[in-house]
Ligand code: IPE
């Protein structure tokens with residue numbers, strides 16, 4: 001059944017924790033990396049769907065700072081997949097006027113993969129349509145600690161007065177500077193946790209935990225999550 005979405009209340013920013021690739025593959029008796037490969041196709045589809053609906057920002061959690069705890073084989077493959085994904089999608093990003101941004105720490109991403117992230121950002125930076133943000137080697141506590149360090153350095157250099165720090169300008173020291181906070185967070189696979197993702201930025205996001213693995217998350221599931229968002233009442237502390 002087709003969903004009717006209220007076009008006036010499409011979330012401006014949707015953040016997605018793409019989870020369940022490994023379990024999806026396991027159920028199909030495939031290697032975990034096959035789950036990641038299939039998952040990449042869903043990213044393309046969800047970007048198209050978001051763009052068509054008028055969403056302005058989509059952030060995908062693709063690799064966390066904690067994911068280095070996985071096997072060398074799996075992390076190496078995920079670096080390769082990132083490179084291939086960006087290489088294959090550059091033309092589409094340009095054609096669809098999509099701006100690409102990466103958030104996360106540089107080390108220890110291999111040089112070739114880091115260069116691809118930087119190049120893709122540079123090649124799409126003038127685009128004015130949807131902003132596609134990839135959280136890659138991203139950890140929210142690290143992001144907040146990095147912000148605290150930058151603020152301390154600014155203060156020491158005499159460019160900033162500690163008493164002037166507030167919720168608004170603190171955000172300018174985060175990797176997500178200039179990007180509005182997510183309105184909706186979707187985490188697939190049935191896990192109900194945040195896993196060190198956008199802790200500051202998700203303060204008032206609506207949370208949605210569909211029970212499908214990321215490789216099976218299609219446009220219909222995405223629209224269902226938006227529909228659920230549209231049935232919520234956001235109060236922001238007021239009554
Ligand atoms: C999400 O799927 C992708 C990454 C974290 C890179 P997982 O690989 O975590 O899949 P599960 O949770 O093991 O099923």
Ligand code: IPE
Pocket residue numbers: 017018019020061062063064067191193195
């Ligand atoms: C979160 O998924 C990170 C990404 C989706 C990139 P994980 O599968 O790594 O999270 P945990 O370990 O289940 O919390």
Ligand code: MG
Pocket residue numbers: 019020021
């Ligand atoms: Mg997982």
